[in-house]
Amino acid sequence: MNFSSFVRKIGLAIASLLFVVGSLFITASPAAADTVTVKMGSDSGQLVYVPEVVTIKVGDTVKWVNNKNMPHNVIVIDHPELSYKALALKPKVELESTFTEAGEFSYYCSPHRGAGMVGKVIVEG
Numbered sequence: 001m002n003f004s005s006f007v008r009k010i011g012l013a014i015a016s017l018l019f020v021v022g023s024l025f026i027t028a029s030p031a032a033a034d035t036v037t038v039k040m041g042s043d044s045g046q047l048v049y050v051p052e053v054v055t056i057k058v059g060d061t062v063k064w065v066n067n068k069n070m071p072h073n074v075i076v077i078d079h080p081e082l083s084y085k086a087l088a089l090k091p092k093v094e095l096e097s098t099f100t101e102a103g104e105f106s107y108y109c110s111p112h113r114g115a116g117m118v119g120k121v122i123v124e125g
Contacts, residue, residue: 033057033059033060033098034056034057034060034061035060035061035096036054036056036060036061037062037063037065038051038062039065039067040065040066040067040072040074041066041067041068041070042067043067043068044068045068045069046068046069047069047109047116047117048116048117049064049109049118052119053119053120054121054122055122055124056122057123057124058099058100058101058102059098060123061096061097061098062097062121063095063096064084064095064096065094066088066090066093066094067091070087070088070090070091071089071111072087072109072111072117073086073087073088074097074109075108075109076106076107076121077107077108082097082099082105083097099121099123102123102125105120105121105123106118106120107120
């Protein structure tokens, strides 16, 4: 075996090793978290969350956007850390909560709960 053939084989082995190691980093990277948008008030002005139920993964965020018939808020039952008691008084105000554990999280708008403005976030593990 001459020297140039040896160098070529070593170079090929190093390149193959770098490709395999690089592929591991690409496939092992965690999935990016998603953000799901829920409207507070329908486009036609109904006192509802749209959609009423969303399904997300652990680590995802729900963004509630003030849409119609203000004021609105978001009270997640038994989870004050995910809730927004202060009223969103202007259109397009955004409230965000990131869900870090699996389960079902029911929520409501305190001024409009009696009118049926309720929702649910289902968080899958």
